[in-house]
Amino acid sequence: MSYYLQLLLNGVIAGAVYALFAVGLTLVYGVFRFINFAHAELISWGAYLALMFSSPPVSLPLYLAVIPAIVLTAVIGLSQDWFIYRPLRRGSPITLLIASIGLSYMLRNVLRLIWGSDLMTFSLPPARAFEFSGYYVTGIQLLMLASALLFLMILYLLLTKSLIGKSLRATADNLELAAIMGVSMPKVSAVVWTLASVFAAAGGILLALDTNLEPMMGGANLIKAFAAVLLGGAGNVWGALLGGLFIGIAENLSVAFFSPGYKDFVSFAVIFLLLLFRPRGIFGLLTGVR
Amino acid sequence: MKKSVGIMMCVFLLCTGPLSAAEVKVGSNTPLSGKLSVYGEGFQQAMLLALEEVNAGGGIKGRPMQIVFEDNNSTAAGAVSAIQKLITVDKLPLIFGPAASSNFLAVCPIAQQNKTVLIAAESAAAEISKCGSFVFRVFPSDALQGIGVAELTQSLKYDQVVLTYINNDWGVGLAEIFKKKFTAAGGKILDEFAHDEGKTDYRSEVLRIRKSNPKAVVNLTYIKEGATVLKQAYENGLKVQWLMGSASKSPKLVELAGEAAEGVIGTYPTFSQETPQYKAFKAAWDKKYPDKKIPVFGEYNYDMVKLTAKALGMAKSMDPDDLRQAMIDAGKGYMGVTGDKTFDENGDVGAVYGRWTVKQQEIQDFK
Numbered sequence: 001m002s003y004y005l006q007l008l009l010n011g012v013i014a015g016a017v018y019a020l021f022a023v024g025l026t027l028v029y030g031v032f033r034f035i036n037f038a039h040a041e042l043i044s045w046g047a048y049l050a051l052m053f054s055s056p057p058v059s060l061p062l063y064l065a066v067i068p069a070i071v072l073t074a075v076i077g078l079s080q081d082w083f084i085y086r087p088l089r090r091g092s093p094i095t096l097l098i099a100s101i102g103l104s105y106m107l108r109n110v111l112r113l114i115w116g117s118d119l120m121t122f123s124l125p126p127a128r129a130f131e132f133s134g135y136y137v138t139g140i141q142l143l144m145l146a147s148a149l150l151f152l153m154i155l156y157l158l159l160t161k162s163l164i165g166k167s168l169r170a171t172a173d174n175l176e177l178a179a180i181m182g183v184s185m186p187k188v189s190a191v192v193w194t195l196a197s198v199f200a201a202a203g204g205i206l207l208a209l210d211t212n213l214e215p216m217m218g219g220a221n222l223i224k225a226f227a228a229v230l231l232g233g234a235g236n237v238w239g240a241l242l243g244g245l246f247i248g249i250a251e252n253l254s255v256a257f258f259s260p261g262y263k264d265f266v267s268f269a270v271i272f273l274l275l276l277f278r279p280r281g282i283f284g285l286l287t288g289v290r
Numbered sequence: 291m292k293k294s295v296g297i298m299m300c301v302f303l304l305c306t307g308p309l310s311a312a313e314v315k316v317g318s319n320t321p322l323s324g325k326l327s328v329y330g331e332g333f334q335q336a337m338l339l340a341l342e343e344v345n346a347g348g349g350i351k352g353r354p355m356q357i358v359f360e361d362n363n364s365t366a367a368g369a370v371s372a373i374q375k376l377i378t379v380d381k382l383p384l385i386f387g388p389a390a391s392s393n394f395l396a397v398c399p400i401a402q403q404n405k406t407v408l409i410a411a412e413s414a415a416a417e418i419s420k421c422g423s424f425v426f427r428v429f430p431s432d433a434l435q436g437i438g439v440a441e442l443t444q445s446l447k448y449d450q451v452v453l454t455y456i457n458n459d460w461g462v463g464l465a466e467i468f469k470k471k472f473t474a475a476g477g478k479i480l481d482e483f484a485h486d487e488g489k490t491d492y493r494s495e496v497l498r499i500r501k502s503n504p505k506a507v508v509n510l511t512y513i514k515e516g517a518t519v520l521k522q523a524y525e526n527g528l529k530v531q532w533l534m535g536s537a538s539k540s541p542k543l544v545e546l547a548g549e550a551a552e553g554v555i556g557t558y559p560t561f562s563q564e565t566p567q568y569k570a571f572k573a574a575w576d577k578k579y580p581d582k583k584i585p586v587f588g589e590y591n592y593d594m595v596k597l598t599a600k601a602l603g604m605a606k607s608m609d610p611d612d613l614r615q616a617m618i619d620a621g622k623g624y625m626g627v628t629g630d631k632t633f634d635e636n637g638d639v640g641a642v643y644g645r646w647t648v649k650q651q652e653i654q655d656f657k
Contacts, residue, residue, distance in 0.1 A: 003501055010493045119514050119546060126550045129525045136526045211490035211518055212546060255494035261457035261484030
């Protein structure tokens with residue numbers, strides 16, 4: 001029994017990070033109606049920038065290095081919109097989708113050019129996990145869980161209590177109508193891209209702390225986030241959050257029943273089944289909470 | 291079409307008759323340009339050293355031996371045109387194959403179809419064993435790794451292990467071989483599962499290992515995956531003896547896993563540097579190339595030429611089947627610089643495995 005509970009615990013932690021990615025992805029989809037493939041690269045850039053600021057010549061302590069890293073990632077996110085997506089906004093969603101794939105390749109290869117394809121790490125010494133009556137959790141894992149909670153809490157307050165959050169939701173509901181009603185489009189899009197980038201960077205840094213950095217790290221996690229977005233119903237923020245948790249738990253529990261070599265199969269199977277039977281997502285009922 | 295070309299080539303080859311009485315020529319498909327040329331030059335020097343010794347010792351039945359070098363540009367396409375030239379234009383019955391397993395695999399069907407003896411000195415892929423009856427190699431197949439790890443496990447007296455391997459052709463194949471050898475000797479596999487390549491979270495895999503409560507875990511994997519598994523196992527307080535192959539033997543593993551890599555034991559193919567054969571080779575090398583270090587795989591290339599010369603001397607004729615038989619006979623019990631070169635039914639040789647371990651954050655020989 002404790003074996004399954006430990007798997008569940010690992011699943012919740014992995015899922016919390018997937019949720020961070022999925023929320024950003026779904027926010028962009030909700031407002032602009034396209035899946036931003038370059039979201040994967042925001043994840044990797046966040047992690048690599050944190051590495052850059054924490055190693056010579058800057059050598060900031062890690063907890064400080066995180067701040068400029070996240071800020072710079074947000075700048076990348078905002079420039080994505082400003083230079084690529086905004087000029088194309090009047091085109092078809094396919095144009096935006098293809099542009100985002102191209103952008104993803106470009107960002108990934110710039111990253112390769114600067115840091116190389118080899119594995120890198122923050123070189124934190126491996127630490128024994130905390131043991132709570134037979135269950136193991138590492139410090140980094142606790143940090144992952146806490147940061148995910150913190151970020152999602154901020155998002156909740158922002159969306160429900162602030163004016164900008166409300167205009168964001170209005171825009172997601174109907175872009176043209178919101179514009180007619182005087183919602184400032186540039187402001188909304190700036191907020192969406194900043195949120196998406198900050199969440200991606202934070203998740204990327206946490207993942208890198210937990211394991212290591214490599215240029216492809218974002219891509220692998222984008223698939224999970226994508227499954228979570230579909231599960232929650234594209235554009236539905238709280239759906240994406242629950243979707244992320246679901247994917248994390250499902251793939252970790254699957255290890256108990258078949259070979260862990262096929263763990264990734266779970267997220268692909270979810271995508272496949274949902275597209276076939278519930279294209280609007282499991283949480284499609286909750287569309288009101290956008 | 292392909293078949294008829296092949297038949298034409300065969301006829302062509304069989305009709306060419308005896309080689310010129312002056313020299314005994316063999317071909318070499320070598321990367322002298324392109325990305326492998328840094329190695330190719332070393333291969334060539336080692337082969338030339340062996341050739342010099344063969345000819346100084348009277349050549350092949352009194353006739354000098356000659357190697358016709360053909361550059362393959364380090365690519366599979368280049369290797370294919372090089373072997374075609376060596377077979378059809380130079381009409382050579384025996385060819386030293388190209389470096390890099392993928393290039394070798396590209397030419398081996400051509401050699402087999404044309405009944406040309408093809409020998410490899412630096413290609414490790416297990417797949418090469420299936421190339422056919424005219425293909426030999428003096429370098430140990432990757433498949434032997436599986437056996438090497440099984441022997442390591444048994445010699446350390448672990449008779450119950452958990453087996454995990456990377457989920458690709460290499461890992462699955464290796465695990466199969468390990469399992470066969472290990473269980474045949476009475477070992478028990480408590481649990482086995484594949485793990486994905488290139489992931490960052492192997493905690494559930496670690497948990498699954500813990501469930502069987504093993505003393506030792508055989509982990510046939512690469513560097514990055516190996517390091518992540520070691521690190522996450524360490525974090526979760528899993529205390530086992532890790533047994534690994536040569537693919538994870540790298541300072542990078544230690545850099546990535548830190549303290550968690552301490553005490554890992556693994557195998558890697560090696561040969562003794564204490565044998566008279568090695569000492570003679572080393573002395574000869576230093577004499578011919580005083581300011582050059584022995585290149586990567588130089589010993590294998592040297593053995594390849596020496597063994598081939600022996601086979602050519604034993605061959606009843608230059609007929610392909612006679613040459614092939616002579617290779618097998620010459621290899622029997624032949625002790626080269628790199629050890630015993632007796633060919634098995636696939637034209638493969640055995641290997642001696644060294645052992646590595648991580649001690650004080652460094653890769654060392656395990657004693």
